[in-house]
Amino acid sequence: xxxxxxxxxxxxxxxxxxxxxxxxxxxxxxxxxxxxxxxxxxxxxxxxxxxxxxxxxxxxxxxxxxxxxxxxxxxxxxxxxxxxxxxxxxxxxxxxxxxxxxxxxxxxxxxxxxxxxxxxxxxxxxxxxxxxxxxxxxxxxxxxxxxxxxxxxxxxxxxxxxxxxxxxxxxxxxxxxxxxxxxxxxxxxxxxxxxxxxxxxxxxxxxxxxxxxxxxxxxxxxxxxxxxxxxxxxxxxxxxxxxxxxxxxxxxxx
Amino acid sequence: xxxxxxxxxxxxxxxxxxxxxxxxxxxxxxxxxxxxxxxxxxxxxxxxxxxxxxxxxxxxxxxxxxxxxxxxxxxxxxxxxxxxxxxxxxxxxxxxxxxxxxxxxxxxxxxxxxxxxxxxxxxxxxxxxxxxxxxxxxxxxxxxxxxxxxxxxxxxxxxxxxxxxxxxxxxxxxxxxxxxxxxxxxxxxxxxxxxxxxxxxxxxxxxxxxxxxxxxxxxxxxxxxxxxxxxxxxxxxxxxxxxxxxxxxxxxxxxxxxxxxxxxxxxxxxxxxxxxxxxxxxxxxxxxxxx
Ligand SMILES: Nc1ncnc2c1ncn2[C@@H]1O[C@H](COP(=O)(O)OP(=O)(O)O)[C@@H](O)[C@H]1O
Ligand SMILES: [Mg+2]
Numbered sequence: 001x002x003x004x005x006x007x008x009x010x011x012x013x014x015x016x017x018x019x020x021x022x023x024x025x026x027x028x029x030x031x032x033x034x035x036x037x038x039x040x041x042x043x044x045x046x047x048x049x050x051x052x053x054x055x056x057x058x059x060x061x062x063x064x065x066x067x068x069x070x071x072x073x074x075x076x077x078x079x080x081x082x083x084x085x086x087x088x089x090x091x092x093x094x095x096x097x098x099x100x101x102x103x104x105x106x107x108x109x110x111x112x113x114x115x116x117x118x119x120x121x122x123x124x125x126x127x128x129x130x131x132x133x134x135x136x137x138x139x140x141x142x143x144x145x146x147x148x149x150x151x152x153x154x155x156x157x158x159x160x161x162x163x164x165x166x167x168x169x170x171x172x173x174x175x176x177x178x179x180x181x182x183x184x185x186x187x188x189x190x191x192x193x194x195x196x197x198x199x200x201x202x203x204x205x206x207x208x209x210x211x212x213x214x215x216x217x218x219x220x221x222x223x224x225x226x227x228x229x230x231x232x233x234x235x236x237x238x239x240x241x242x243x244x245x246x247x248x249x250x251x252x253x254x
Numbered sequence: 255x256x257x258x259x260x261x262x263x264x265x266x267x268x269x270x271x272x273x274x275x276x277x278x279x280x281x282x283x284x285x286x287x288x289x290x291x292x293x294x295x296x297x298x299x300x301x302x303x304x305x306x307x308x309x310x311x312x313x314x315x316x317x318x319x320x321x322x323x324x325x326x327x328x329x330x331x332x333x334x335x336x337x338x339x340x341x342x343x344x345x346x347x348x349x350x351x352x353x354x355x356x357x358x359x360x361x362x363x364x365x366x367x368x369x370x371x372x373x374x375x376x377x378x379x380x381x382x383x384x385x386x387x388x389x390x391x392x393x394x395x396x397x398x399x400x401x402x403x404x405x406x407x408x409x410x411x412x413x414x415x416x417x418x419x420x421x422x423x424x425x426x427x428x429x430x431x432x433x434x435x436x437x438x439x440x441x442x443x444x445x446x447x448x449x450x451x452x453x454x455x456x457x458x459x460x461x462x463x464x465x466x467x468x469x470x471x472x473x474x475x476x477x478x479x480x481x482x483x484x485x486x487x488x489x490x491x492x493x494x495x496x497x498x499x500x501x502x503x504x505x506x507x508x509x510x511x512x513x514x515x516x517x518x519x520x521x522x523x524x525x526x527x528x529x530x531x532x533x534x535x536x537x538x539x540x541x542x543x544x545x
Contacts, residue, residue: 052429072435083433088427091426102434149434
């Protein structure tokens with residue numbers, strides 16, 4: 001049984017459907033990428049899963065139970081957490097209160113502050129700036145904060161939308177290093193990205209979206225060896241083996 | 255000197271009233287990026303209700319408290335009926351529906367209490383006392399004290415309770431707050447309730463100070479409070495408070511300089527100046543992200 005199973009889901013905005021009868025699964029402990037150019041519906045699918053926009057038809061099962069069209073707070077309580085594109089940290093709140101906000105649905109208040117401390121240790125760039133307003137952090141620091149804030153809910157599935165958006169190459173490297181660590185710890189991740197190389201390096205499988213449909217999917221390695229995929233999404237000249245790509249994406253240390 | 259101190263106290267009193275009313279505008283604005291056009295009518299309705307309760311003999315503190323609670327309930331009703339159904343529509347739509355809600359409330363008030371100006375009972379006595387040879391009026395001091403206490407309580411609730419901090423999240427980014435699992439359909443009405451409660455408190459103090467309550471006062475209060483909110487930085491709870499105080503003092507001293515006929519224009523001058531020179535307000539805390 002998959003952790004998340006999206007079955008023939010159609011959804012969009014108002015009367016305009018963006019996602020057309022799409023099926024996607026994420027297994028327990030698995031990392032799955034949603035790839036595709038700008039405007040193909042990656043964010044829209046994630047918004048439907050997190051309950052921000054309604055599902056028009058089809059089913060979403062989480063741990064085998066139907067969860068389509070539940071409210072966002074009910075979904076967070078069940079363990080589905082959405083780290084939005086553009087980071088969306090609370091700008092006038094301190095780093096630590098941003099983290100606390102991520103744990104809003106938890107009832108173990110004592111444990112929450114324990115977890116805040118754990119995040120500060122795990123991500124020292126946050127620990128150093130725990131009292132500063134989140135709006136004063138750099139884009140990369142904000143992205144780390146956004147991911148950490150998501151983790152504060154103790155998600156079973158973390159959905160991260162475009163973490164590389166607007167970040168400097170060094171910061172992209174840093175943020176993907178964190179995602180790779182999360183994956184090693186066994187966190188189930190759904191990652192929407194336009195940065196195909198980086199995304200494939202930290203996930204086991206990928207779906208390629210175009211105009212609201214899945215046009216290709218499979219294990220990251222086999223996508224990389226597919227001629228069509230390389231031409232359309234990596235640029236034919238580049239490419240290389242999967243191992244090389246992981247090394248390039250995460251730097252030599254990994 | 256004596257005159258200056260008296261004007262300062264009066265200015266602070268009127269200013270703290272503006273501040274109480276401004277909080278409602280400021281908080282709602284920070285969520286929706288819209289002026290809550292029904293706010294002025296909600297607080298007018300609250301002031302009239304207080305008047306009626308006082309006339310029929312309800313004890314003063316009870317009457318004032320109930321009027322504030324009514325303000326909170328009216329604020330929540332406006333949110334439910336005029337704002338929520340159109341929350342994600344084009345900006346112009348909630349603006350018009352709020353204007354409509356305000357019109358309904360104002361017309362209802364006029365149907366009940368009539369268009370004329372009513373005197374308002376002196377719920378705070380107009381004594382004065384002498385301090386260092388200076389005659390100090392008692393009523394403005396009490397008005398300032400009530401405003402400070404109410405804003406302090408609201409600040410503590412917002413800063414130190416879980417729901418209060420969730421409210422701050424919603425004010426800063428309603429979409430992100432929703433993704434944290436914060437139930438926005440509980441928090442947003444709460445914001446309107448806080449605004450309605452404090453706003454009616456401000457309105458009752460306002461009509462006490464000026465000893466008059468009438469239907470159109472909502473509009474005037476709206477100008478003043480909006481100007482105060484902008485002065486302090488819209489969306490900034492404490493900014494709205496300080497902005498209110500500054501506006502009150504400026505008005506009090508403008509009476510000295512340009513005469514009382516132009517007093518009400520001061521807030522409009524402030525609005526123009528702030529928009530031109532510092533659109534985020536004096537204490538605008540709009541921290542922009544670097545990347
Ligand atoms: N809030 C919205 N309202 C209406 N249409 C939207 C909204 N957000 C995105 N869209 C449209 O949905 C389509 C898919 O967008 P999106 O899911 O953001 O793509 P991606 O995340 O893959 O770049 C685009 O055509 C976009 O214009
Ligand atoms: Mg997107």
